[in-house]
Amino acid sequence: MDVTIYEVAKRAGVSIATVSRALRGTGPVAARTREKVLKAVEELNFTPSRLGVSLAQGRHAANGVVFPDLAGPYYTEVLLGYEEVASELGRSVVILSTKGRTKVNDLIKDLAGRVDGLLIFGHTVPEPLVAELVRLGVRLVFISREPLPGADTLRSENTASARALAGHLAGHGHERFAFLGAPLAAGDDVDERWQGVRAALGGAIEAVPTREYTVECGFEAARKLLQGRSRPEAIICSDDEVALGALLAAEELGLDVPGDLAVTGWDDIMAARHARPALTTVRQPMRELGARAARALDELITGVRDAHSHLILTTELQIRSSCGHHPQEERT
Amino acid sequence: MDVTIYEVAKRAGVSIATVSRALRGTGPVAARTREKVLKAVEELNFTPSRLGVSLAQGRHAANGVVFPDLAGPYYTEVLLGYEEVASELGRSVVILSTKGRTKVNDLIKDLAGRVDGLLIFGHTVPEPLVAELVRLGVRLVFISREPLPGADTLRSENTASARALAGHLAGHGHERFAFLGAPLAAGDDVDERWQGVRAALGGAIEAVPTREYTVECGFEAARKLLQGRSRPEAIICSDDEVALGALLAAEELGLDVPGDLAVTGWDDIMAARHARPALTTVRQPMRELGARAARALDELITGVRDAHSHLILTTELQIRSSCGHHPQEERT
DNA sequence: TGCATTTGTGTAAGCGCTTACAGCACCTCT
């Protein structure tokens, strides 16, 4: 990768400007000249230096993405949707995981200096830094976060689906509820879910925290919860992974789901359908979230759009067997 | 991000060379001068442009990684280990997923132009392109691939553990074996596992392909396999996800594992421990694989090491309950 | 005190591109 445009120009007997024009198709180039250039490019195996191009153009043709972790399907799915579209748009994706990191601020600033825009998950970035990034004019898209000025936000609908879910569970006759996986940050998806469910149930639900939103943590917390006095009849979980953990805990304790206990998740990850019993959950379009984020960022960067957009994607209640017996139940 | 070193220099009343020296600590700078510079930097909120730095230094301070997909914990785990170490070494990580992509070659070449080195999984990149990358002098590290000149390779031990696993299963008295998740590429991990198992069992095992190495595909293939005549007594799976699928298929068909059927996986992903029955598998240090790849790449880039290294990390047989009844079995 | 170092700073040449501008043919119209 170290033959430069000068060598190509010399070999083709033209100036570097012509080489550039021939390659990029900007400006007129005689057919004969173009051929000479392409031949030289071919022979020398020339690839324009990304650095040179970027410096001259003032753009990186790259996007960043900041997430806490990659454990579990949620971030992974969103990331894949994002990367796919970014790639289509000719942008590379630079990743940054914040979990367990000290000096996150420095890392993010460095990242911001390498890309044309950033996708940030929820509340992974400290608020003051967000403000600074906005002030510096960094193009920003957030997923799973309440709208803020100076950035696009993108999220799935939570409140209405929370109401639908709670309503469905109440329809099964359940009365003692628990919300497993209490919100860790105000304004993110889980917080909205919790608020929505609580409102729908008129507050008759207790929040049980988990260390993280993982199967393991869900398992531990659920086991403790189910062993306590006054065991809930229905556990609404912050997301599918926690719910999967709850399912395992129930099994370990010999509780029948949905006979003795209803369990629901959120997201509809692939494992939700495969769990036994299959998990009732709220389907969230993870891949599309990522894809839209990539497009939104692109619009912001190219300047096609200057106003900020705050979009909410619709979700869908997926009723399966973990929430209670249904008359004409089918295996999915 | 658009205040330049010139403005800092002007404000501090020095030349840009001095600013650069003060900031990077190369060359002598009087204490008083340094202070002036730092003050100006502070006031202007200056961050050196990554492009400028990279162009001048001729290095990107970034690594690439090429993987087929991110579905499932394997790639994710390795990637996280990689990103963490790369980040420690001051390198960003640029990702590229190849699954479902046309023009992979162009994408990879573009990627190669943005980074100082590449981590490539298995056989995601067509062989001719690998050769070209080597020829171009791109620093390369492969994970899960047979050694090749011109690049580092890194993999987990498969053959010995295959023997151990097969031996253990034979010890349970199983006789009719199947290998679920037949190798898709010669020379990668799954191929080694298959070869190893087959050799250990003296060839008394049939290979059953799955479309991909996923729970879904494992489920489908296993269901078909288990419904056929001459159902195997033990299914050795290419990896844990396929094994998880096989477990589900067995359950659906009312087969008791390990009573009617033994199932084993490979990798020891988190879900393996949580599955019911808990999955016997071979533990592979995924995170460490990623971490080592990052270090290896760094060594190659910085030139600390010039010879190529081909490392094999040890694995460990994890015996749990899915392979057969053990006298003093404990729940893990 | 005088000379050789050392220390601190500035100048300027890159790094590899893109692109505004200018120049030169060669046409096409009146």
Add this chain to the structure above:
DNA sequence: AGAGGTGCTGTAAGCGCTTACACAAATGCA
């Protein structure tokens, strides 16, 4: 025939840094 295009190409000025080199001032030492 001259004015005004058009089409193609080259020159050169950036883009924002790093760093070799030159040089002046301060220091060390005999």
